[in-house]
Amino acid sequence: MRATVLAATSTAAVLALALSGCGMDDGAGDTSAAAPAATTATAPTSTQFGAGCAAVPTDSANPGSFDAMAKVPVATAASGNPLLSTLVTAVKKASLVDSLNTAPALTVFAPTNDAFAKIPKADLDKVLADNKTLTSILTYHVVSGKLTPQNLAGSHPTLQGGSVTVAGSGADFTVNGTSGVVCGNVQTANATVYLIDTVLMPKS
Numbered sequence: 130m131r132a133t134v135l136a137a138t139s140t141a142a143v144l145a146l147a148l149s150g151c152g153m154d155d156g157a158g159d160t161s162a163a164a165p166a167a168t169t170a171t172a173p174t175s176t177q178f179g180a181g182c183a184a185v186p187t188d189s190a191n192p193g194s195f196d197a198m199a200k201v202p203v204a205t206a207a208s209g210n211p212l213l214s215t216l217v218t219a220v221k222k223a224s225l226v227d228s229l230n231t232a233p234a235l236t237v238f239a240p241t242n243d244a245f246a247k248i249p250k251a252d253l254d255k256v257l258a259d260n261k262t263l264t265s266i267l268t269y270h271v272v273s274g275k276l277t278p279q280n281l282a283g284s285h286p287t288l289q290g291g292s293v294t295v296a297g298s299g300a301d302f303t304v305n306g307t308s309g310v311v312c313g314n315v316q317t318a319n320a321t322v323y324l325i326d327t328v329l330m331p332k333s
Contacts, residue, residue, distance in 0.1 A: 179300060179313050229320075234273070234274050235275070275321040278299075
């Protein structure tokens with residue numbers, strides 16, 4: 130039991146260090162991230178797209194609304210969104226809340242509750258109980274820097290160490306050829322979020 134706890138703690142520490150490293154490197158990283166942001170500076174924050182956006186609360190006082198999410202860091206923003214409760218549970222179990230909230234700039238491909246529901250319950254429970262596997266899967270959904278819809282297509286390295294490939298344009302994107310973006314360009318204080326309909330699995 131002690132070895133498991135130590136392994137989980139070590140994994141979380143490595144992730145935190147990696148995220149900090151992203152921040153340290155963001156002298157150059159911020160330049161690349163800032164350039165696309167400049168091209169969309171005139172666009173309002175309400176430029177989310179996708180059919181799934183209709184399920185997001187519209188009352189700005191609701192913590193799950195677009196306006197409310199834009200004011201808080203990404204893990205906190207997700208906790209208020211009714212579409213992401215399973216993801217929030219997973220992030221908490223992996224002890225990634227602080228690491229995600231304190232990272233300077235991220236892009237998060239956030240699986241919805243329906244995405245997690247595609248996984249057989251026994252398999253999902255097994256993953257949720259395995260901190261190492263869970264951390265690997267969750268960090269595979271996170272990319273350093275904020276990707277706008279204009280620079281979303283392409284291959285992007287993830288914090289897990291692998292990469293995700295996004296195809297499409299406009300308001301129609303897929304990730305790794307199997308997961309569709311159902312609500313994109315959702316802003317939080319430190320991340321741009323794309324809600325997806327299928328959980329992404331890193332290569333073993």
